Amino acid sequence: MGYRFIENLSIADVAFEAHGENLNELFVSSAEALENTMVRNIEKVKPETTREFGVSSNKLDLLLVEFLQKLISYKDTDQLIFSKFTVNVKEIKNDWRVRCRAEGEHLDPNKHDLVVDVKAATMHMLKVQKKDEEWTARVVLDV
């Protein structure tokens, strides 16, 4: 479980590769990569406020994009940044669904080390795959 930022894949934007032993872990790693793109050291973001949501898609990679888009929207609508995620990914009759409980706090430039605003998760070079018992995702974020 974890992620790394990929250099020179999309130089104007931010690309990351996330890992997980299962899909739940993969989605959590991806969410952490997203939040850490906007704020450095997200472990310092306190789990004071909670949002629960669900999204669905007929494709697994697009489900990941939708999931990240939802987290991005909370930054714009409620100025929320998250550090803790409880995620449940399921496939039901060829339809992928994810439920998420995200915990975090309101952005504060005096408290948080802000980096760059993420405006969208894109499908550019998007990849979600399982290899050797590990799930991997590659995502490009538009900043």
Add this chain to the structure above:
Amino acid sequence: MEKEFKRPTFHKVSDTLWEISKDFKKGMLVPTRIYAAEKLLKEMDPQVFDQVSNMATLPGIEKYAFVMPDGHAGYGSPIGGVAAFDINRGGVISPGVTGYDINCGMRLVLTDMTVKDVRPKIKELTDTLFKKVPAGVGSKSDLNLSKKDFKDLSEEGAKWAIRKGYGWKDDISSTELEGKAEYADFSKISDMVISRGIKQIGTLGSGNHYLEIQYVNKGDIKDERLAKKWGIFPGQVVIMFHTGSRGAGHQIASDYIKKFLDVMDNKYGIKISDRELACAPFNSKDGQDYYKAMGCGINISFANRQLILYRVREAFSEVFKKDAEKLGLRQLFDIAHNRASLEKHDVDGETKELLVHRKGSTGSYPPGRKEIPKNYRNDGSPVIIGGSMETGSYLMVGGPNASETFDSTAHGSGRTMSRTKARGLTNGEELFKKMLKNGIYVKSVSWSGLAEESGESYKNLEEVVDTVDKAGLSKRVCRLTPLSNVKG
């Protein structure tokens, strides 16, 4: 895991123009053309050639798919990409080829002040601007707009802002489309667009978005006649800012890319090589829906820049203790570099109605074009090219050969280095000190964000401007040197 991109064979058309033939990639309907000096072409990321070749496969494309000299890899199509589609021949509209940040663009504002008047107060002025113009991750509008306000703003653009008292009537006559895309339809945007947009209106954003105080160095005026006519003089202080439709525009693009992916193949039989190139025929219900939603994105962006100008005038007035009118804070121009525009162009002797997609490319209209606001129509459209915060920017004018690219030119310097790499090489605080030593004061929300935007992360602006000037796509009017910069 990272894909290798094939470098094509280039046919040299001129010192600033290169062509990739149709046989480079299966399905290409037209060749592609890259405007670049040889050095810029050699340095260009090979992914750019792959992406522009994918653009060349889209239905209805006319003549060529283009890349401007500041081109770099985007998603789906390159930043610096231009493609025109014949709407009467099945031509498409594509959110990915328009750019996610709909109507991301530039605004240039003049003053009657000189660098001698402003430099002594530059810190106070920049800090005041920083306080008045919300910037950075999660920055929030200081306006409490109702949904009705947001509807009106989405359909009226900068005209809404003027109507509400946030600006001068003359601001409209110096804005592309007079600040309003007439065809915008609020019913075509989702609730998520509204909830993201309503909280961000009047904010600068972050990344490569900025607000800069600049001046005209003596000797940097290249077209004295036009500079004089447009009110530019040596030593003059000007204000330039770069921002767009913020989260709202991105949400419109995401919503319609998703929608087009569902209908593109089964309803219209369009097959694409990259999902980011999702599109629909312009003359279809789906295509028209996106066009009208994009119109809202264009208007949200015009209103956003208008509200920022209002705050800029407030800041100058507060610091210099004079009315903005008395300080001469009049807008020179506002122009998009991310939008699809319906225009008539001559193609091989025939006048065609084309939807010109410019993503990271500025409209560069030669004299007489009806797209140019009346007060500039005899001169050609002003073209604002934003450089990196360390190097400066350019004011240009629509050039004699702009019709080669359906009246399009470059938009900025173009990145050469990833953000992660830039952060690894540059320390934000050290960069701040270095820039201060060079006479540029920066006020930034974040040291990390500042490091990502160092001058080294961008192409050499002179090489980009030189290419479009030599190619005749746009011509230099004057160079603008930074005095201070507000960054999100």
